[in-house]
Amino acid sequence: MSIIPCPGFRAAGVVSGIKKNGRKDLGLIACDVPASVAGVFTRNRVQAAPVMLDRERVGSGICRAVIVNSGNANCCTGEDGYHNAVRMARAAATGLGVPEEQVLVASTGVIGEPLPVERIEQAFPALLGSLSVEGVADFAEAIMTTDRVPKVVSRQIEIDGRRVTLTGVVKGAGMIRPDVATMLCFLMTDAQASAGLLRDLLAAGAARSFNRITVDGDTSTNDTILMLASGCAEAGLEPAAAREAFQAMLDDVMLALAKWVVKDAEGSNKLVEIRVVGAAADGEARAMADTIAHSPLVKTALFGEDANWGRILAAAGRSGAALDPSQVDIFIGPVQMVSRGIGCGKAAEAAATGVLKADEFSITVDLHLGTGRAAVYTCDLSIDYVKINADYRS
Amino acid sequence: MSIIPCPGFRAAGVVSGIKKNGRKDLGLIACDVPASVAGVFTRNRVQAAPVMLDRERVGSGICRAVIVNSGNANCCTGEDGYHNAVRMARAAATGLGVPEEQVLVASTGVIGEPLPVERIEQAFPALLGSLSVEGVADFAEAIMTTDRVPKVVSRQIEIDGRRVTLTGVVKGAGMIRPDVATMLCFLMTDAQASAGLLRDLLAAGAARSFNRITVDGDTSTNDTILMLASGCAEAGLEPAAAREAFQAMLDDVMLALAKWVVKDAEGSNKLVEIRVVGAAADGEARAMADTIAHSPLVKTALFGEDANWGRILAAAGRSGAALDPSQVDIFIGPVQMVSRGIGCGKAAEAAATGVLKADEFSITVDLHLGTGRAAVYTCDLSIDYVKINADYRS
Numbered sequence: 069m070s071i072i073p074c075p076g077f078r079a080a081g082v083v084s085g086i087k088k089n090g091r092k093d094l095g096l097i098a099c100d101v102p103a104s105v106a107g108v109f110t111r112n113r114v115q116a117a118p119v120m121l122d123r124e125r126v127g128s129g130i131c132r133a134v135i136v137n138s139g140n141a142n143c144c145t146g147e148d149g150y151h152n153a154v155r156m157a158r159a160a161a162t163g164l165g166v167p168e169e170q171v172l173v174a175s176t177g178v179i180g181e182p183l184p185v186e187r188i189e190q191a192f193p194a195l196l197g198s199l200s201v202e203g204v205a206d207f208a209e210a211i212m213t214t215d216r217v218p219k220v221v222s223r224q225i226e227i228d229g230r231r232v233t234l235t236g237v238v239k240g241a242g243m244i245r246p247d248v249a250t251m252l253c254f255l256m257t258d259a260q261a262s263a264g265l266l267r268d269l270l271a272a273g274a275a276r277s278f279n280r281i282t283v284d285g286d287t288s289t290n291d292t293i294l295m296l297a298s299g300c301a302e303a304g305l306e307p308a309a310a311r312e313a314f315q316a317m318l319d320d321v322m323l324a325l326a327k328w329v330v331k332d333a334e335g336s337n338k339l340v341e342i343r344v345v346g347a348a349a350d351g352e353a354r355a356m357a358d359t360i361a362h363s364p365l366v367k368t369a370l371f372g373e374d375a376n377w378g379r380i381l382a383a384a385g386r387s388g389a390a391l392d393p394s395q396v397d398i399f400i401g402p403v404q405m406v407s408r409g410i411g412c413g414k415a416a417e418a419a420a421t422g423v424l425k426a427d428e429f430s431i432t433v434d435l436h437l438g439t440g441r442a443a444v445y446t447c448d449l450s451i452d453y454v455k456i457n458a459d460y461r462s
Numbered sequence: 463m464s465i466i467p468c469p470g471f472r473a474a475g476v477v478s479g480i481k482k483n484g485r486k487d488l489g490l491i492a493c494d495v496p497a498s499v500a501g502v503f504t505r506n507r508v509q510a511a512p513v514m515l516d517r518e519r520v521g522s523g524i525c526r527a528v529i530v531n532s533g534n535a536n537c538c539t540g541e542d543g544y545h546n547a548v549r550m551a552r553a554a555a556t557g558l559g560v561p562e563e564q565v566l567v568a569s570t571g572v573i574g575e576p577l578p579v580e581r582i583e584q585a586f587p588a589l590l591g592s593l594s595v596e597g598v599a600d601f602a603e604a605i606m607t608t609d610r611v612p613k614v615v616s617r618q619i620e621i622d623g624r625r626v627t628l629t630g631v632v633k634g635a636g637m638i639r640p641d642v643a644t645m646l647c648f649l650m651t652d653a654q655a656s657a658g659l660l661r662d663l664l665a666a667g668a669a670r671s672f673n674r675i676t677v678d679g680d681t682s683t684n685d686t687i688l689m690l691a692s693g694c695a696e697a698g699l700e701p702a703a704a705r706e707a708f709q710a711m712l713d714d715v716m717l718a719l720a721k722w723v724v725k726d727a728e729g730s731n732k733l734v735e736i737r738v739v740g741a742a743a744d745g746e747a748r749a750m751a752d753t754i755a756h757s758p759l760v761k762t763a764l765f766g767e768d769a770n771w772g773r774i775l776a777a778a779g780r781s782g783a784a785l786d787p788s789q790v791d792i793f794i795g796p797v798q799m800v801s802r803g804i805g806c807g808k809a810a811e812a813a814a815t816g817v818l819k820a821d822e823f824s825i826t827v828d829l830h831l832g833t834g835r836a837a838v839y840t841c842d843l844s845i846d847y848v849k850i851n852a853d854y855r856s
Contacts, residue, residue, distance in 0.1 A: 113778075113787070114779030144775055144803055179775065181805070364758070364843075368848050371848060372852025378535070381573065385508030386506045390507075391508070393508045411575070453758075454847070454848055457758070
């Protein structure tokens with residue numbers, strides 16, 4: 069993981085005592101200048117207090133800081149929860165000397181327990197004291213829950229002879245499904261962009277990345293993606309070529325982060341791209357890819373490294389998408405398993421079993437009906453996923 | 463398990479060598495007289511050869527025998543598969559001396575492997591030789607796949623002073639979701655009923671039983687429910703009172719079988735009824751109950767006996783059904799966990815943890831929005847579910 073600090077931002081992560089295991093659980097991103105901001109939030113009808121607060125505040129388009137805790141989602145905590153989200157933001161605003169309404173917040177962890185906000189307030193001086201341009205690594209650690217590793221991706225491009233940086237941080241390992249990618253993600257750039265432009269860029273990037281991954285099909289109440297632009301590179305994104313180059317970099321960073329979430333998901337051993345091609349329409353291809361990607365029987369077969377294509381076809385058949393079983397081809401990696409609805413035999417099975425031992429591969433279903441296509445990313449369903457989630461709160 | 467043999471039917475189950483473990487894998491139900499018949503089949507677009515054959519034949523309304531194998535689903539096997547289903551039926555027709563087109567078939571097991579139909583033909587004399595009125599127990603054993611126990615439920619009622627018997631057999635432990643209950647089920651009665659009346663009775667019974675259970679949300683390609691009526695009791699179901707009494711018995715038997723499927727499902731330790739009440743409409747209640755019942759995070763918490771109501775509420779929030787988080791109550795068994803969106807604290811948690819240790823309990827979500835209600839049955843997601851399905855074909 070090579071992190072490129074993004075000009076205009078400092079970050080930090082410390083231990084506040086919210087997590088029971090004594091690990092870092094409080095993170096801060098501070099903007100040296102007022103940054104443009106755009107956000108994407110969970111579509112779950114149950115929304116955590118920090119999501120409610122951010123929705124109110126992000127509309128101003130200006131952000132000075134983001135304060136994040138892990139270990140407690142501050143969700144289903146009623147009016148006290150909302151008040152605690154406000155207090156979190158106030159602690160950051162007071163410490164940094166910035167307007168309170170320009171501070172955003174995020175929380176992740178257990179739902180339904182009161183947020184011990186006084187621990188955040190007590191830890192804030194230490195958090196403030198450790199702010200640095202290299203602090204993104206600590207910040208990434210502080211927002212982890214069941215993540216196995218901190219996840220940061222950085223890229224740079226040249227726009228008009230100026231170097232533009234984009235650094236993204238993500239956490240998320242369970243409660244992951246499209247609509248909207250179920251996690252916390254913070255993207256920092258030194259490009260110059262209005263909040264409106266950031267919103268368009270972020271929406272397009274999210275559709276191509278976090279809205280195409282699933283771990284378990286469950287949606288969090290706390291999903292938040294925030295994108296901040298400091299403008300410090302003095303490179304604008306209004307010209308079409310600059311905008312396109314930036315969008316390509318953003319897509320690249322967001323897809324890398326999204327795939328990393330799946331790869332590092334709870335109990336995950338494999339990152340598997342489910343591709344459906346030849347569908348009657350893109351929407352039908354997507355519905356079928358999602359159904360295959362969520363199928364517990366497909367996911368346990370992936371864990372068992374078993375080329376059980378019957379389960380793939382059975383999931384395809386219940387997706388609601390048009391399908392003629394006698395026309396379907398299925399590939400595991402490059403190995404054709406099914407030709408026009410019929411299994412390709414023992415040699416194909418043996419070859420596919422080799423593919424399934426890899427960490428990353430694709431499964432392709434070709435319906436031979438039209439030009440519709442879609443691809444999503446999923447992982448295997450392992451014994452460890454069950455263990456992690458049966459014991460999560462103990 | 464107390465089995466009451468149903469007059470007009472004999473049954474048997476033997477080893478034919480299709481299953482690798484040497485267990486019984488071939489079953490037969492023979493009707494002493496031409497029985498009325500009705501069927502309900504999978505809604506998966508991928509349908510096994512025996513389902514295709516039965517769909518063609520069940521329309522005649524008359525059945526003389528049902529031959530069933532386990533260990534191989536005869537699905538995605540192309541024209542050869544269809545021909546093998548016909549051969550299975552022909553073996554039974556020839557052996558019993560009945561018209562071939564009045565023999566129905568069913569298969570369950572691995573998808574995509576050729577059915578070794580010659581083993582069925584070779585084993586048929588032994589199957590025929592062991593036919594008896596008490597043979598339902600062997601038949602129930604012969605249709606098992608990952609089921610832990612054979613499942614038979616019998617009931618009797620009086621109609622017009624005549625005793626009417628209903629005996630149902632079911633297999634199914636994975637690939638279980640509503641639409642339509644994912645398994646094989648055979649129901650035998652000695653009541654007198656036309657095929658048309660049987661269809662109506664069966665459709666109503668299925669809606670209240672097998673269409674309200676889920677194990678993993680995957681739908682089989684082979685789901686089949688067949689109901690046979692021999693008429694031997696000489697009791698007709700045309701009078702409204704008789705029909706209602708019979709429907710009540712049918713509902714009772716089908717629900718008992720359906721709940722047994724969930725209780726005996728792959729890796730299942732708990733039978734949990736998910737009730738949603740106070741929804742805006744019944745359909746919305748059902749959508750929410752289904753989402754909760756399928757949620758891997760809810761199901762792993764059930765396995766862990768963890769009263770993690772946040773996951774229940776998060777699943778409710780993504781179901782698409784209307785919900786005001788500040789109005790929601792949640793109960794685990796009789797214990798209120800959430801009152802108007804807020805957790806009820808440690809004492810409630812402790813009490814709920816006691817409920818979760820039981821084999822059977824309910825979870826109730828009250829939305830306080832309207833009069834819509836629904837209830838479905840699910841089980842926990844355990845380490846054994848993953849083990850069983852990772853190793854299924856090995």
